Amino acid sequence: MDQDKKPPKMDINTETKIKNAARVVFHKKGFAATRTRDIAEEAGINLALLNYYFRSKQKLFDLIMFETMHGFLQSIFEVFNNDTTTLEQKIETMVNRYIDLLLTNPDIPIFLLNELRTHPEELVAKMGMKDILMDTHFLKQFQSAINEEKITTLNPLHFIMNLMGMVIFPFMACPIIKGVSGVTQSEFETLMQERRVLVPKWIHTILHNK
Amino acid sequence: MDQDKKPPKMDINTETKIKNAARVVFHKKGFAATRTRDIAEEAGINLALLNYYFRSKQKLFDLIMFETMHGFLQSIFEVFNNDTTTLEQKIETMVNRYIDLLLTNPDIPIFLLNELRTHPEELVAKMGMKDILMDTHFLKQFQSAINEEKITTLNPLHFIMNLMGMVIFPFMACPIIKGVSGVTQSEFETLMQERRVLVPKWIHTILHNK
DNA sequence: GTCTATAACGTGATAGAC
DNA sequence: GTCTATCACGTTATAGAC
Numbered sequence: 467m468d469q470d471k472k473p474p475k476m477d478i479n480t481e482t483k484i485k486n487a488a489r490v491v492f493h494k495k496g497f498a499a500t501r502t503r504d505i506a507e508e509a510g511i512n513l514a515l516l517n518y519y520f521r522s523k524q525k526l527f528d529l530i531m532f533e534t535m536h537g538f539l540q541s542i543f544e545v546f547n548n549d550t551t552t553l554e555q556k557i558e559t560m561v562n563r564y565i566d567l568l569l570t571n572p573d574i575p576i577f578l579l580n581e582l583r584t585h586p587e588e589l590v591a592k593m594g595m596k597d598i599l600m601d602t603h604f605l606k607q608f609q610s611a612i613n614e615e616k617i618t619t620l621n622p623l624h625f626i627m628n629l630m631g632m633v634i635f636p637f638m639a640c641p642i643i644k645g646v647s648g649v650t651q652s653e654f655e656t657l658m659q660e661r662r663v664l665v666p667k668w669i670h671t672i673l674h675n676k
Numbered sequence: 677m678d679q680d681k682k683p684p685k686m687d688i689n690t691e692t693k694i695k696n697a698a699r700v701v702f703h704k705k706g707f708a709a710t711r712t713r714d715i716a717e718e719a720g721i722n723l724a725l726l727n728y729y730f731r732s733k734q735k736l737f738d739l740i741m742f743e744t745m746h747g748f749l750q751s752i753f754e755v756f757n758n759d760t761t762t763l764e765q766k767i768e769t770m771v772n773r774y775i776d777l778l779l780t781n782p783d784i785p786i787f788l789l790n791e792l793r794t795h796p797e798e799l800v801a802k803m804g805m806k807d808i809l810m811d812t813h814f815l816k817q818f819q820s821a822i823n824e825e826k827i828t829t830l831n832p833l834h835f836i837m838n839l840m841g842m843v844i845f846p847f848m849a850c851p852i853i854k855g856v857s858g859v860t861q862s863e864f865e866t867l868m869q870e871r872r873v874l875v876p877k878w879i880h881t882i883l884h885n886k
Numbered sequence: 887g888t889c890t891a892t893a894a895c896g897t898g899a900t901a902g903a904c
Numbered sequence: 905g906t907c908t909a910t911c912a913c914g915t916t917a918t919a920g921a922c
Contacts, residue, residue: 480887489740492903496790502916517917539856556859567882573793580706580853582785592853599856623857623867624874627846635841638848641792643831644799646749646809647833657833675881690905712898722907727899729905 483530492530493573497537498525498579503640531581531589539595541567546604553607555671558666561633565662568637569655575638617673628672632665681721683721691729693719702740703783706790741791744784749805749875751777768876773823775872778847780866785848803842803845827883838882842875 478486487509491500502523506513520526541563545556568574584587590596608625611617636643636658644654697719699711712733716723730736751773753860755766778784783790792799800806818835823828846853846868 471749485805495794496708496891497708498705499794501914514890514914514918518887521917523916564747576790576793579848580786583786584705584709590852595856596858597801616695618737621867621870623853623859624871626844627849627853628878629843630849631841631843633841635845635848636837637836638789638845639840642789642800643833643837646805648806648810657791660831661834671881671885672878675885711896723898725906731899732896758908779900 480511480515484511484519484526488526489530491533492527493534493571493577496577497527498522507510519545519676524675530597531585535578535589535593538567538574538578539593539599543595543598543602546599546602549603553604553611554666554670556607556628557669561627561665562634565658566631566632569658572637572640577632611673620673625669625673629665629669632668633661636661658663679785679855690721690725693721693738694726694729698736702737702743707737709715710737741795742802745788745799745803748777748784748788749809749858751810753805754810756783756812759813762815763821764876764880766817767815767839769880771840771875772872774840775868778844779868782847782850785844786821810877819882828885829883831885835879835883837873841872842878846871849876 484505487650488505488528491504491508500523503513503518505526506516516523516526520529542560545551545559547562551559556577605622608617608622612619640654642651644651649657685753687824694715698715701714701718710733712726713723719726726733726736730739754768755761755769755773757790758766761769815832818827818832822829850864853859854861859867
């Protein structure tokens, strides 16, 4: 929509370089602990350019925050609204998508939840997720399964909290887990890989146990 | 150990007032976003007094961080090392303790995990938790149960991640959950109360399903 | 567009009166 | 011990040359 030359992987334009650097640093340290100098250095450019392209630290942050939030919720939305998959398939896909995401970007959950404490639900509202998530194919399937007594009666929110908690929490608690258990980063990642199959199995067990 | 008059609830001494205020503000905003002036205001005292009693923002923070971490891990330690309780009782107690804690102090998990990203495992090590948590009555019970084939074979770390994830994650994601689902704070707390009995039930189901 | 230099501001910490 | 006033410093943001 801007230019017709999408940067061909290298020799990326300055604006993108800054945005990528900002994403990395903001995700790792949060808004308050991040200095614009950190971002400039990470991007390999001059500090003044940051303000030239994005006006202010806050504006740049808002951009990163929105994109991160969008990317994070987008997965839920896509999977939950796919009306060609079963409930079990949706669970499996969700788990795999988030483990993929978090193995690569383990900082995202704490970044998001930490920043959302300050800017309360203004951003959540801005995402407009409330309307589209509360009327998904998933919820209809879930309700049907309960009505037909195929699964245990259960508030869908409890279900989602369990799913997200089992997948996301381990990544957030990674430093503390490694600290008290002594596992290495590599061993930790192996554990997370195991959870691709374990979590759906556990969720299934919970749902079908009367 | 200091004085023999433990403050009788009101007319608390200045040092304690500052520490309590620091705990509130640090927990809510984290180290970087907290200004010493915020703490002074919350405590109802002058900014200079903060430095008079605690020398620096960092020193005061280290104190709060240590106490918070200690209080948080202490519960796990106590419950896991109680050799008069069954595995099932330990689970139930853990869940109830943490739900109690988090209903009152919902900021603690994000505070801890967020700050632990920067000061990596130096603090975890300082707590000396590694040694005492890796040789608990709980782990022996867990291993015995597996050997006697009473429960499914399962890495205890997976078990602990599930337990903590199901209990703690919902509190961390509270703003996002309320944002996308539309539940009120009061309804959210009711859901958390329900989880006192639901989580142990789910954990039991997972453990005993072959 | 990109840089250097600097202005403008906020924050942690202290000096010194009481 | 407690306060007011102020210093010292780091950080965001901009002015202006190239």
